[in-house]
Amino acid sequence: GELPEKTALALAFESIAGSMTDAVVVPEGYTAQVLIPWGTPLNSMAPNWSADRQMTPQIQANSVGMHHDGMYHFPLNDADASSDFLLSLNNEYIDQGALWAPQGGATNASSGVRPADEVRTEINAHGVTIVRVQKQLDGTWTHIPNSPYNRRFTSATPMELSGPVAGSQYVVTAYSTDGTKTRGTNNNCASGYTPWGTYLTCEENWPEVFVKDNGREADDNRLDIPTGRGRYGWETAAGDPSEVGGEFARFNATPRGATAADDYRNEPRTFGYIVEIDPYTNTRAVKRTALGRFRHEGCWPGKLVEGEPVVFYSGHDSRNEYIYKFVSDAVWDPADANRAGGNYDRLAIGAKYMDQGTLYVAKFNADGTGEWLPLTADATTQDGQRLSSALGLADDDLAGVIIHTCDAADLMGATPMDRPEWGTVDPVSGEVYMTLTNNTDRTAEGTDPTYSNGGSDIDGLGVGYASAPVNAPNPRADNEGGQVIRWREPSPEETTFEWEVFVFGAAATDSDNLSGLTELNQFASPDGLWYDDRGDGQGILWIETDNGYDGVASYTNDQVLAVVPSSVSMNEGDAAVIDASDQAQLKRFAVGPNGCEVTGIFATPDKTALFINIQHPGNWPADPGAIMQPATNAASGDVRPRASTVVIQKADGGQIGV
Ligand code: FEO
Ligand code: CA
Ligand code: CA
Ligand code: CA
Numbered sequence: 176g177e178l179p180e181k182t183a184l185a186l187a188f189e190s191i192a193g194s195m196t197d198a199v200v201v202p203e204g205y206t207a208q209v210l211i212p213w214g215t216p217l218n219s220m221a222p223n224w225s226a227d228r229q230m231t232p233q234i235q236a237n238s239v240g241m242h243h244d245g246m247y248h249f250p251l252n253d254a255d256a257s258s259d260f261l262l263s264l265n266n267e268y269i270d271q272g273a274l275w276a277p278q279g280g281a282t283n284a285s286s287g288v289r290p291a292d293e294v295r296t297e298i299n300a301h302g303v304t305i306v307r308v309q310k311q312l313d314g315t316w317t318h319i320p321n322s323p324y325n326r327r328f329t330s331a332t333p334m335e336l337s338g339p340v341a342g343s344q345y346v347v348t349a350y351s352t353d354g355t356k357t358r359g360t361n362n363n364c365a366s367g368y369t370p371w372g373t374y375l376t377c378e379e380n381w382p383e384v385f386v387k388d389n390g391r392e393a394d395d396n397r398l399d400i401p402t403g404r405g406r407y408g409w410e411t412a413a414g415d416p417s418e419v420g421g422e423f424a425r426f427n428a429t430p431r432g433a434t435a436a437d438d439y440r441n442e443p444r445t446f447g448y449i450v451e452i453d454p455y456t457n458t459r460a461v462k463r464t465a466l467g468r469f470r471h472e473g474c475w476p477g478k479l480v481e482g483e484p485v486v487f488y489s490g491h492d493s494r495n496e497y498i499y500k501f502v503s504d505a506v507w508d509p510a511d512a513n514r515a516g517g518n519y520d521r522l523a524i525g526a527k528y529m530d531q532g533t534l535y536v537a538k539f540n541a542d543g544t545g546e547w548l549p550l551t552a553d554a555t556t557q558d559g560q561r562l563s564s565a566l567g568l569a570d571d572d573l574a575g576v577i578i579h580t581c582d583a584a585d586l587m588g589a590t591p592m593d594r595p596e597w598g599t600v601d602p603v604s605g606e607v608y609m610t611l612t613n614n615t616d617r618t619a620e621g622t623d624p625t626y627s628n629g630g631s632d633i634d635g636l637g638v639g640y641a642s643a644p645v646n647a648p649n650p651r652a653d654n655e656g657g658q659v660i661r662w663r664e665p666s667p668e669e670t671t672f673e674w675e676v677f678v679f680g681a682a683a684t685d686s687d688n689l690s691g692l693t694e695l696n697q698f699a700s701p702d703g704l705w706y707d708d709r710g711d712g713q714g715i716l717w718i719e720t721d722n723g724y725d726g727v728a729s730y731t732n733d734q735v736l737a738v739v740p741s742s743v744s745m746n747e748g749d750a751a752v753i754d755a756s757d758q759a760q761l762k763r764f765a766v767g768p769n770g771c772e773v774t775g776i777f778a779t780p781d782k783t784a785l786f787i788n789i790q791h792p793g794n795w796p797a798d799p800g801a802i803m804q805p806a807t808n809a810a811s812g813d814v815r816p817r818a819s820t821v822v823i824q825k826a827d828g829g830q831i832g833v
């Protein structure tokens with residue numbers, strides 16, 4: 176007989192108006208519930224959070240961390256996968272005002288010596304939270320205090336290094352003289368996951384917690400390790416800067432000893448990686464160095480094909496930085512999939528697919544084609560040199576190439592992008608989407624005459640940080656709207672691709688509103704992104720924003736938008752897939768409270784609950800358990816704003832979005 180015709184997936188909610196209130200706003204018929212805000216106790220070692228609670232290292236180490244960002248869900252069993260799972264959550268950075276509100280702010284926040292216990296508390300507010308969450312009979316969600324799975328990884332937690340950099344001279348420190356270990360993960364922004372049931376947490380703005388006053392090397396400058404004082408002055412808690420002992424000396428990377436094994440000159444080289452965490456067992460986190468070293472926004476697996484390599488996509492979120500792809504040496508064995516739950520050695524599978532392989536960087540051509548340029552020691556640069564030699568490294572020094580990933584990418588001729596943030600993959604077609612959030616250092620002709628993408632740091636800003644000229648995937652100067660790009664590859668291991676801009680962000684009234692957005696879907700600075708596969712080769716692309724552009728920010732707070740990609744297509748002559756004729760297809764689904772960015776996103780497997788995160792709200796009570804539809808805030812100054820997860824559900828229990 177004939178196959179039934181596919182029903183076209185369609186969004187079944189009305190695009191909501193912009194909002195500038197202390198509330199999470201969702202369409203009619205939906206609810207939004209606060210879950211696990213910052214400071215929620217994970218176990219009996221921490222008391223309940225309260226507005227006057229003085230945080231301590233002990234309380235913060237046993238409570239949900241601050242400034243929620245990327246997250247993912249890990250089922251405990253198939254039957255309850257949509258109602259009972261481990262939530263793995265990044266705690267990207269801190270708001271010292273909210274953290275230290277009861278004592279009137281951080282002590283010596285910007286000058287002088289920080290007290291050790293404040294630094295310990297701040298370190299413990301960063302990292303990753305793993306917490307078991309459950310849907311209750313009344314349809315609301317709760318976390319499970321004292322679940323043995325509840326766990327924190329902080330900026331002090333011991334971690335392993337693996338892959339080409341592990342055990343190399345580049346990561347020898349006084350803490351790990353064989354270069355195999357480090358302490359902490361930092362500024363974990365977007366998340367990722369693997370097909371074998373582990374979490375990927377990604378180190379983004381980590382350079383800022385270090386200082387290095389002299390003895391600086393090329394990568395310290397390229398990645399902007401500060402001089403003078405770190406972001407929070409953690410290094411000052413170590414006392415005498417010439418000392419290398421104690422728990423805080425590692426934040427000062429200035430050489431002080433005779434050799435690298437005597438100090439922390441290499442400590443920043445133990446950061447900038449994709450970190451793999453097994454949420455189910457009490458194993459150590461592993462930094463997978465083969466996936467490159469930079470300000471990693473996130474990391475997402477490509478389409479899985481049996482017998483072909485496993486690939487991961489990753490972006491470097493800085494102006495005029497690059498997009499990367501890692502291709503494993505090992506080929507995909509479907510027996511490694513779905514290893515969720517139980518006492519299984521998932522990190523051994525991680526080692527199989529993530530420790531040996533080839534890292535590539537993307538070059539986008541103006542004709543809609545692109546190529547992946549290998550970052551191997553023997554690759555040939557655009558000037559015809561061996562890459563290792565061009566970097567001043569020994570012939571087969573792959574560890575050195577990875578330490579200098581960004582300079583290597585410059586030398587190969589990668590395309591500087593408008594701040595790559597989140598990516599996501601349609602698991603059926605293999606199409607990859609990535610947000611390019613904005614770029615204030617993009618000019619029409621590269622007006623900064625010192626700009627060079629050829630590997631020489633002429634202006635001392637680091638190659639790639641100076642003003643770059645517009646190019647095909649980044650065609651707007653002083654780009655405040657940002658864009659989402661899409662590409663497809665013939666197969667996972669291919670080094671060519673085809674690309675197009677999917678949608679340009681803009682204010683509806685902008686002259687460069689290239690996707691023809693209207694008041695009902697105008698947005699800027701796309702950041703979070705998730706392709707929500709709904710079967711039959713169809714799905715919903717969810718776009719979250721982190722917008723500082725007045726053209727849109729004067730109309731609405733940060734938001735979540737939705738579009739079914741199969742409902743829009745590229746028309747001849749259009750700048751992007753979404754154009755003026757597609758405005759009904761791109762809808763505003765949710766708006767966050769004042770001051771926040773909206774980030775982190777996934778739906779439960781049954782698609783009845785969409786989880787998002789509200790980061791750095793300005794004045795939002797995030798009352799645990801409150802149904803925030805509509806959220807109301809008394810706007811009292813004595814309430815400390817709390818980043819939080821928010822669960823969006825339909826009042827009738829149906830699937831989200833449709
Ligand atoms: Fe942490 Fe690039 O956002
Ligand atoms: Ca981000
Ligand atoms: Ca951002
Ligand atoms: Ca179109």
